[in-house]
Amino acid sequence: MTAREEVLARLRAAREAGKPASPVVVTREFRTTGALAPGSAEVLARLDETLTDYKATVHRVDTEAGVADAVAGVLSEARSIVVPPGLPGEWLTGYGGEVRRDGPPLAVDELDAVDAVITGAVVAIADTGTFVLASAASDQGRRAITLVPDHHVCVIRAADVVCSVPEAIARLDPSSPLTFVSGPSATSDIELDRVEGVHGPRRLDVVLVGP
Amino acid sequence: MTTVQLGMPTVASDPHGHLRGTESFPKAAHKALADTQLRRNLGHATRTIRAKRAAVVGEVDDWEELRRAGESIKADTMARLPELLVQLEEQVTARGGHVHWARDAEEANRIVVDLVRGTGADEVVKVKSMATQETGLNEALEAAGVAAFETDLAELIVQLSHDRPSHFLVPAIHRNRAEIREIFLREMPGVDPALTDEPRRLAMAARAHLRRKFLTAKVGISGVNFAVAETGTLSVVESEGNGRMCLTLPDTLITVMGVEKVVPTWSDLEVFLQLLPRSSTGERMNPYTSTWTGVTPGDGPQTFHLVLLDNGRSNVLASPDGRQALHCIRCSACLNVCPVYERTGGHAYGSIYPGPIGAVLSPQLTGISGPDDVNASLPYASSLCGACFDACPVRIDIPHLLVQQRAEAVAAHTRPTAQDLTMQAMAIAMTTPARFKFAEKALGLGRVLAGRKGRITGLPWPMSGWTNARDLPAPPQETFRQWWSRTHGDTQRSGAGPSTGEDA
Ligand code: SF4
Numbered sequence: 001m002t003a004r005e006e007v008l009a010r011l012r013a014a015r016e017a018g019k020p021a022s023p024v025v026v027t028r029e030f031r032t033t034g035a036l037a038p039g040s041a042e043v044l045a046r047l048d049e050t051l052t053d054y055k056a057t058v059h060r061v062d063t064e065a066g067v068a069d070a071v072a073g074v075l076s077e078a079r080s081i082v083v084p085p086g087l088p089g090e091w092l093t094g095y096g097g098e099v100r101r102d103g104p105p106l107a108v109d110e111l112d113a114v115d116a117v118i119t120g121a122v123v124a125i126a127d128t129g130t131f132v133l134a135s136a137a138s139d140q141g142r143r144a145i146t147l148v149p150d151h152h153v154c155v156i157r158a159a160d161v162v163c164s165v166p167e168a169i170a171r172l173d174p175s176s177p178l179t180f181v182s183g184p185s186a187t188s189d190i191e192l193d194r195v196e197g198v199h200g201p202r203r204l205d206v207v208l209v210g211p
Numbered sequence: 212m213t214t215v216q217l218g219m220p221t222v223a224s225d226p227h228g229h230l231r232g233t234e235s236f237p238k239a240a241h242k243a244l245a246d247t248q249l250r251r252n253l254g255h256a257t258r259t260i261r262a263k264r265a266a267v268v269g270e271v272d273d274w275e276e277l278r279r280a281g282e283s284i285k286a287d288t289m290a291r292l293p294e295l296l297v298q299l300e301e302q303v304t305a306r307g308g309h310v311h312w313a314r315d316a317e318e319a320n321r322i323v324v325d326l327v328r329g330t331g332a333d334e335v336v337k338v339k340s341m342a343t344q345e346t347g348l349n350e351a352l353e354a355a356g357v358a359a360f361e362t363d364l365a366e367l368i369v370q371l372s373h374d375r376p377s378h379f380l381v382p383a384i385h386r387n388r389a390e391i392r393e394i395f396l397r398e399m400p401g402v403d404p405a406l407t408d409e410p411r412r413l414a415m416a417a418r419a420h421l422r423r424k425f426l427t428a429k430v431g432i433s434g435v436n437f438a439v440a441e442t443g444t445l446s447v448v449e450s451e452g453n454g455r456m457c458l459t460l461p462d463t464l465i466t467v468m469g470v471e472k473v474v475p476t477w478s479d480l481e482v483f484l485q486l487l488p489r490s491s492t493g494e495r496m497n498p499y500t501s502t503w504t505g506v507t508p509g510d511g512p513q514t515f516h517l518v519l520l521d522n523g524r525s526n527v528l529a530s531p532d533g534r535q536a537l538h539c540i541r542c543s544a545c546l547n548v549c550p551v552y553e554r555t556g557g558h559a560y561g562s563i564y565p566g567p568i569g570a571v572l573s574p575q576l577t578g579i580s581g582p583d584d585v586n587a588s589l590p591y592a593s594s595l596c597g598a599c600f601d602a603c604p605v606r607i608d609i610p611h612l613l614v615q616q617r618a619e620a621v622a623a624h625t626r627p628t629a630q631d632l633t634m635q636a637m638a639i640a641m642t643t644p645a646r647f648k649f650a651e652k653a654l655g656l657g658r659v660l661a662g663r664k665g666r667i668t669g670l671p672w673p674m675s676g677w678t679n680a681r682d683l684p685a686p687p688q689e690t691f692r693q694w695w696s697r698t699h700g701d702t703q704r705s706g707a708g709p710s711t712g713e714d715a
Contacts, residue, residue, distance in 0.1 A: 001218065002312075003311075003312040003313060003314050003318060004312040006218040006314055007218070007312045007313075007314055007470070007519065007521045008218075008293050008296070008312075009218035010218035010219060010220050010221060010521060010525035011296070011470065011521070011525050011528060012293050013218065013219055013525070013529070014220040014526070014527075014528035014529035015289070015290065015291075015292055015293060015528060017528075017529040017530075017531075018289075018528050018529045018530050018531045018533070018534045019290070019531065020286065020290065020531060021531075023290075024283060024286040024290050025283065026280070026283045026284055026287050027276075027279050027280055027283050029273075029279065029280070030273040030276035030277045030280055030482065030485075031273045031276075032481070050495060054495075054498075105509065108426050109426065112426060125496070127495065128488075128495040128496035129495060129496065130495075130496045135507060135510045142509060142510035142511070143455065143458075143459045143501075143510055143511055144459050144460060144511075147452065147459055147460075165481050165485050166478075166481035169477065169480055169481040169484070170478065170481070172477075174439065174442050174444040174477050174504055175306075175442065176504070176507050177501070177503045177504075177507055177510055177511060178502045179499060179500070179501055180484075180499065180501075180502075181498065181499060182494070182495070182496035182497065182499075183498050184498070185450070185451055185498055185499070186450050186451070186498045187364045187410075187414050187450055187451045188260075188380075188450060188492045188494075189363070189365035189368070189381050189383060189451075190364070190410040190413060190414070191252075191259065191387060191388060191410070192256040192259040192263075192381060192384065192492075193259060194492070194494070195410040195411050195414055196411070197411060197414055197415065197418070198364060198414045198417065198418055198453065199362070199421065199422075199425065199451050199452035199455075200452025200455060200498070201452075
């Protein structure tokens with residue numbers, strides 16, 4: 001018997017031996033919609049709060065036209081940045097440093113040498129202060145670019161902000177890599193207190209676009 | 212025609228002694244209790260986490276509904292485990308991954324060692340994984356001349372201090388900041404001698420220490436939090452970004468998962484990604500959760516191997532009640548609320564699975580070889596106060612499993628020998644009378660002990676010292692604690708009451 005056959009045979013035997021008296025009924029009585037409407041001013045305010053609570057710095061702009069100024073502001077000290085191949089050029093018009101597009105892909109050491117990265121996000125969760133990066137989205141790009149640079153600037157549009165985790169999961173396509181980000185890199189390993197700044201980006205700025 | 216002999220559920224192999232300690236719980240606990248620094252560290256850390264957990268769980272008004280969903284999704288998974296694993300294998304393979312099956316720890320280690328050798332690499336970076344701790348993969352790699360670098364801060368502390376993990380989530384919970392500073396100064400090459408014990412500075416030292424390793428590693432090794440059968444998607448939940456480094460930068464990724472980590476559908480994560488972070492670190496969401504499906508051209512490792520590990524899980528699955536222990540999502544909430552764990556720490560349990568869940572999981576994984584098996588003492592490492600059940604995000608009825616395993620041990624005469632009567636797990640935690648009272652009522656403890664005959668002829672150890680000499684009537688009115696007090700005197704020690712359980 002191969003290991004595969006053996007393990008499966010054991011598990012089948014065990015599954016029968018330990019079978020519950022009555023069939024399992026899966027109960028899903030939890031909420032699948034959040035308390036606040038997606039994209040609403042209320043849900044954005046909540047996201048602002050939860051992001052800030054986990055030490056991201058939030059910059060509010062009313063419309064997409066305001067993004068360039070906000071980006072320029074947070075990157076005033078960054079000499080060079082990396083951006084995913086499809087990042088809207090309009091977001092960068094106020095930035096004066098060197099912009100490196102990740103296409104063709106930069107080497108790890110090149111990523112290590114840039115000061116910051118800017119991306120969009122596919123969805124954000126107000127209840128938890130989370131945004132999700134999808135590798136397949138051209139304004140987010142492969143995972144390494146948001147991991148190696150020490151400063152991440154993420155632009156989140158109101159239309160992509162939901163209230164709850166179930167709403168976000170329903171919008172996501174897991175066939176390409178996803179990264180759920182909630183605040184800058186942190187650890188709770190020393191006396192179970194959260195401290196920011198370990199291996200991922202130590203500085204996280206969010207530009208939140210909307211009402 | 213040949214008939215294929217079916218595999219039978221089988222207990223774990225434990226080549227490196229990670230599922231069984233060298234002494235029984237009461238002996239090990241006794242030593243731990245004498246270590247006042249350890250008790251201070253644990254008390255501080257568990258108090259911190261209990262307060263955080265209570266606050267973020269309190270924010271979720273459908274918490275109980277989520278717990279019930281988590282419980283039933285896991286029960287459903289166990290009822291379909293072989294089919295779900297085959298589906299997972301198909302999906303991972305279809306997306307360019309390679310799936311391997313391992314009967315036991317040695318086989319899993321052999322598979323991983325061979326895969327690493329095949330890449331020509333002589334070092335690997337690892338993200339914290341219980342499965343590879345269980346198999347002793349680091350030892351196996353070392354024997355094969357491969358250096359394994361643990362990258363989680365707490366695992367790094369454990370590795371640098373040649374220690375053993377004592378908690379799922381925070382394996383170095385038994386260390387305080389001053390001790391961690393000393394370990395770094397002593398063991399970390401090139402560390403700044405002016406390092407202070409400020410947690411941020413300590414985290415920065417770890418960053419500097421591991422940075423080069425991450426940027427140059429060829430092989431990463433990880434575990435899994437949830438593996439989605441429907442889509443072949445794997446996920447790792449973490450905080451520091453070391454997981455992202457290991458999952459993203461190497462050319463080859465090898466992931467080892469216990470078979471119980473599978474979940475049926477992608478949407479099931481809507482439940483577990485709410486339950487896990489709030490229960491574990493007491494955060495609304497952990498800083499990073501990564502998901503990946505097979506291999507993605509142009510993003511991350513281009514070679515991906517998934518090793519599916521049995522190692523005793525089939526033995527656990529074969530028990531109708533006991534299989535609940537496989538539902539565990541390793542949040543460690545039950546450890547943080549357990550008055551026994553808070554006083555003894557994780558090492559006393561011998562196994563890398565400590566605390567209440569470890570006390571019911573380890574003996575089922577290893578089986579009990581006889582009365583002297585140290586794991587036979589684990590079901591007694593509890594006061595049955597019930598806090599673990601209240602805290603468990605997937606509603607594992609740990610107190611029930613503990614009582615059941617005690618009863619089974621008595622029936623099989625595999626209870627530990629009389630010399631272990633010094634066992635004080637009861638007394639350690641009986642300083643919280645209110646909780647104990649709750650537990651004995653909820654559990655019908657007297658009934659369990661008395662069995663069908665209505666007489667207690669053989670009390671489970673540690674009380675067996677009394678019943679060996681006397682045949683006691685079951686105490687129908689009296690609570691267990693009253694009975695204990697009456698027959699044994701008042702064991703409560705004033706001033707030693709733990710400050711646990713406010714959150715449940
Ligand atoms: S048994 Fe429950 S509370 Fe304990 S670690 Fe597992 S999931 Fe968490």
